[in-house]
Amino acid sequence: MQNASQTVAADSADTIISINDLGKTYDSGFTALKNVNLAIKRGEIFALLGPNGAGKTTLIGIICGIVRASSGSVTVDGNDIVRDYRAARAAIGLVPQELATDTWETVWATVNFSRGLFGKAPDAAYIEHILRALSLWEKKDNRILTLSGGMKRRVMIAKALSHEPRVLFLDEPTAGVDVELRQDMWQVVHGLREQGVTIILTTHYIEEAEEMADRIGIINHGELMLVERKQALISKLGRKQLTLHLAEPLAEVPAALAEFKLERAHDGYDLLYTYDTQNESTGIGPLLDAVDNAGIRVRDLNTSQSSLEEIFVSLVRRK
Amino acid sequence: MINHRAIRAIYLFEMNRTWRTVLQSIVSPVLSTSLYFIVFGAAIGSRINAVEGVDYGAFLVPGLIMLTLLQQSISNAAFGIYFPKFSGTIYEMLSAPVSPLEVIAGYVGAAASKAIMIGLIILVTSTVFVEVRIAHPVWMLAFLVLTAVTFSLFGFIIGIWADGFEKLQIIPMLIVTPLTFLGGSFYSISMLPPLWQKITMFNPVVYLISGFRWSFYEVSDVSLAVSVGITLFILLCCLTVVTWVFRTGYKLKH
Ligand SMILES: Nc1ncnc2c1ncn2[C@@H]1O[C@H](COP(=O)(O)OP(=O)(O)OP(=O)(O)O)[C@@H](O)[C@H]1O
Ligand SMILES: [Mg+2]
Numbered sequence: 226m227q228n229a230s231q232t233v234a235a236d237s238a239d240t241i242i243s244i245n246d247l248g249k250t251y252d253s254g255f256t257a258l259k260n261v262n263l264a265i266k267r268g269e270i271f272a273l274l275g276p277n278g279a280g281k282t283t284l285i286g287i288i289c290g291i292v293r294a295s296s297g298s299v300t301v302d303g304n305d306i307v308r309d310y311r312a313a314r315a316a317i318g319l320v321p322q323e324l325a326t327d328t329w330e331t332v333w334a335t336v337n338f339s340r341g342l343f344g345k346a347p348d349a350a351y352i353e354h355i356l357r358a359l360s361l362w363e364k365k366d367n368r369i370l371t372l373s374g375g376m377k378r379r380v381m382i383a384k385a386l387s388h389e390p391r392v393l394f395l396d397e398p399t400a401g402v403d404v405e406l407r408q409d410m411w412q413v414v415h416g417l418r419e420q421g422v423t424i425i426l427t428t429h430y431i432e433e434a435e436e437m438a439d440r441i442g443i444i445n446h447g448e449l450m451l452v453e454r455k456q457a458l459i460s461k462l463g464r465k466q467l468t469l470h471l472a473e474p475l476a477e478v479p480a481a482l483a484e485f486k487l488e489r490a491h492d493g494y495d496l497l498y499t500y501d502t503q504n505e506s507t508g509i510g511p512l513l514d515a516v517d518n519a520g521i522r523v524r525d526l527n528t529s530q531s532s533l534e535e536i537f538v539s540l541v542r543r544k
Numbered sequence: 545m546i547n548h549r550a551i552r553a554i555y556l557f558e559m560n561r562t563w564r565t566v567l568q569s570i571v572s573p574v575l576s577t578s579l580y581f582i583v584f585g586a587a588i589g590s591r592i593n594a595v596e597g598v599d600y601g602a603f604l605v606p607g608l609i610m611l612t613l614l615q616q617s618i619s620n621a622a623f624g625i626y627f628p629k630f631s632g633t634i635y636e637m638l639s640a641p642v643s644p645l646e647v648i649a650g651y652v653g654a655a656a657s658k659a660i661m662i663g664l665i666i667l668v669t670s671t672v673f674v675e676v677r678i679a680h681p682v683w684m685l686a687f688l689v690l691t692a693v694t695f696s697l698f699g700f701i702i703g704i705w706a707d708g709f710e711k712l713q714i715i716p717m718l719i720v721t722p723l724t725f726l727g728g729s730f731y732s733i734s735m736l737p738p739l740w741q742k743i744t745m746f747n748p749v750v751y752l753i754s755g756f757r758w759s760f761y762e763v764s765d766v767s768l769a770v771s772v773g774i775t776l777f778i779l780l781c782c783l784t785v786v787t788w789v790f791r792t793g794y795k796l797k798h
Pocket of ligand 1: 251252253255256257275276277278279280281282283284322798
């Protein structure tokens with residue numbers, strides 16, 4: 226990479242969905258998305274995490290063509306979702322949050338319908354492959370009406386995959402789904418990812434995001450608050466904090482303790498030490514020795530660990 | 545580039561719905577038309593003189609076909625697009641790489657096909673009761689197709705506009721059915737008192753029935769050109785509305 230423009234080109238080749246300054250205000254006057262900027266990387270699994278009403282479904286709806294954006298733009302594989310909607314949408318498969326199926330159709334008919342709708346030539350072998358992967362093959366001639374809720378969700382996944390999308394959106398795929406389907410589904414998702422399909426899923430379950438995703442985005446009140454690699458979040462998660470409650474307040478951290486990068490809190494009554502449990506040595510022993518040598522009297526101490534849940538909650542609460 | 549596979553998929557999906565409900569979609573209009581023939585054609589018609597030189601039973605045929613054609617076109621198309629909205633499956637249509645025109649072609653094409661099929665079945669059924677003569681078969685088919693397409697479009701618009709089953713039925717019930725009954729399905733406009741003849745001319749259905757009947761018996765209330773003109777005008781109106789609907793995303797996208 227010699228010059229900047231080449232770097233940009235490399236970056237954009239790496240990005241499959243680019244969301245720029247996206248905003249949405251519904252007709253009711255409610256603003257569901259504010260200035261969202263996000264680049265989804267080709268082939269990654271991205272988890273969008275957020276509480277009810279955060280704007281997850283709205284964001285997905287805009288990218289897929291179900292909701293109109295009020296401002297900003299989105300491109301899918303370089304195609305603008307409004308101007309080049311055909312190319313943009315052809316690349317996308319969507320499994321919406323709500324169950325919605327054609328009651329009277331057979332599984333086979335409805336999945337083949339989806340493929341046709343997306344402009345693909347019939348391919349019975351491929352549809353069979355999907356139905357088998359989702360344990361729907363035995364039900365292929367059943368009317369959807371006769372299927373259980375979990376099976377209907379499988380049908381919706383099969384429909385979304387019927388046209389061999391390069392990007393798959395799963396809007397709360399595991400809501401109200403049993404363990405078996407969940408595992409089936411993750412197997413399918415991992416299989417897709419191996420084929421290079423980009424997957425964006427939303428969930429309320431932090432463990433799920435942790436288990437599945439490469440990157441995690443946290444959204445609340447229509448704002449994207451944090452986007453990080455899962456590893457980065459997990460190392461935050463692996464971090465603990467030791468709090469020393471002092472008998473006498475300190476005006477400043479003594480120079481002798483500089484190497485421990487301590488923080489003062491509570492008007493100098495507390496010293497905070499952050500350490501990584503995944504390191505070989507936590508450094509607590511040397512710290513306590515150094516504190517003792519410096520003649521600082523410790524009344525009490527305690528340790529705490531922030532979970533992803535806490536990171537999430539503190540981010541969400543801040544607003 | 546046209547996504548012809550999508551048009552085909554929608555069309556076949558809708559036609560499939562017809563076969564599934566064959567009793568309700570085909571048998572019932574045929575049955576009710578047969579009843580009209582028995583009541584009006586055989587029982588009452590035997591006391592009515594020929595209308596403009598055409599035996600009353602035979603005179604009824606084009607009117608009855610038109611009546612059913614309008615009802616069927618509207619209700620098929622309205623229900624076809626309303627139901628996915630109602631059940632939520634519309635999400636797939638909205639997220640698919642299809643243009644509004646392709647969606648319309650699929651739905652309206654299927655609704656019109658079904659209506660035309662029923663129209664032809666009624667035509668065949670009527671030959672059991674009366675002697676039918678078709679002077680201009682090509683014109684007859686042209687009117688059949690044009691009317692079916694126009695009113696399927698109209699039904700499509702109703703289906704998009706409606707946000708409940710009541711709204712879905714209110715326009716066909718309160719406006720279209722009275723207009724078809726008063727539009728000369730069962731009588732010639734010339735049989736009305738002069739004032740009513742004038743008022744009736746505001747009813748667009750008169751022009752449809754008149755032209756259609758002319759293609760059978762060469763008798764009409766208005767000239768052929770006027771009939772064709774008015775039909776095309778209604779078609780144009782529906783096309784305009786439908787284009788506007790999709791351009792604004794009205795009621796389909798938030
Ligand atoms: N059609 C609409 N008209 C007005 N407001 C809407 C509409 N759809 C959604 N909203 C509002 O926009 C906000 C975001 O909704 P959205 O469905 O995107 O949330 P979400 O993050 O998917 O929530 P959940 O986790 O419950 O699925 C909510 O406050 C919702 O009430
Ligand atoms: Mg949602």
